[in-house]
Amino acid sequence: MAEMHPDVESVVLSEEDIHRIVSRMGRQISEDYADKNPLIVAVLRGAFVFTADLMRAITVPCSVDFMAVSSYGDGVKSSGVVRIVKDLDTKVEGRHIIVAEDILDSGLTLSYLVKLLQSRKPASIEIAAFSIKDIPNHTPAVTPRYVGAHVPDAFVVGYGLDYAERYRNLPYVGILKPEAYS
Numbered sequence: 001m002a003e004m005h006p007d008v009e010s011v012v013l014s015e016e017d018i019h020r021i022v023s024r025m026g027r028q029i030s031e032d033y034a035d036k037n038p039l040i041v042a043v044l045r046g047a048f049v050f051t052a053d054l055m056r057a058i059t060v061p062c063s064v065d066f067m068a069v070s071s072y073g074d075g076v077k078s079s080g081v082v083r084i085v086k087d088l089d090t091k092v093e094g095r096h097i098i099v100a101e102d103i104l105d106s107g108l109t110l111s112y113l114v115k116l117l118q119s120r121k122p123a124s125i126e127i128a129a130f131s132i133k134d135i136p137n138h139t140p141a142v143t144p145r146y147v148g149a150h151v152p153d154a155f156v157v158g159y160g161l162d163y164a165e166r167y168r169n170l171p172y173v174g175i176l177k178p179e180a181y182s
């Protein structure tokens with residue numbers, strides 16, 4: 001087991017948990033997309049770690065492309081504005097799209113992206129969210145078909161998730177100590 005980073009308060013998902021979760025998601029997607037050659041759209045930067053693992057857990061033909069968006073800037077609060085930093089290189093018209101995201105928090109990023117991709121007329125579009133933040137009295141605007149795990153309503157880092165571009169390399173997901181960002 002990886003040693004806990006001193007800025008991390010507690011581990012929410014261990015490496016073993018993550019392996020189990022992503023294997024399950026890969027199995028589900030492989031069953032549902034056997035002859036569909038889905039295009040996995042990874043939402044950079046955060047989702048690159050999850051997407052790399054998810055692709056390897058998918059046993060049917062699939063391809064990948066990347067979109068970079070930013071809504072959090074360098075902070076812990078959504079700016080409310082989703083910015084496309086890099087668009088796809090692949091034409092999505094007629095393709096079966098699976099948007100791979102590391103975390104669904106306010107849902108702003110995914111609802112913006114799904115609307116945008118929908119306007120490009122894919123054959124279908126679904127979301128694979130590695131994690132969903134459990135926010136009291138909040139119903140996200142999108143419903144992912146594939147959900148990895150629920151995480152508590154706290155700022156989490158690791159497994160691709162950052163604070164100010166740090167901690168993405170932690171192999172587990174943990175709650176960041178408030179003093180690390182205050």
Ligand SMILES: O=P(O)(O)OC[C@H]1O[C@H](OP(=O)(O)OP(=O)(O)O)[C@H](O)[C@@H]1O
Binds near residue numbers: 043104105107
């Ligand atoms: O549901 P939401 O409240 O919209 O939050 C989720 C988004 O926020 C983070 O991205 P961020 O903008 O921090 O960019 P990053 O992926 O480069 O870290 C995360 O990776 C998701 O894309």
Ligand code: HPA
Binds near residue numbers: 154
């Ligand atoms: O809890 C979080 N951690 C890191 N990035 C995020 N983007 C939205 N929520 C989070």
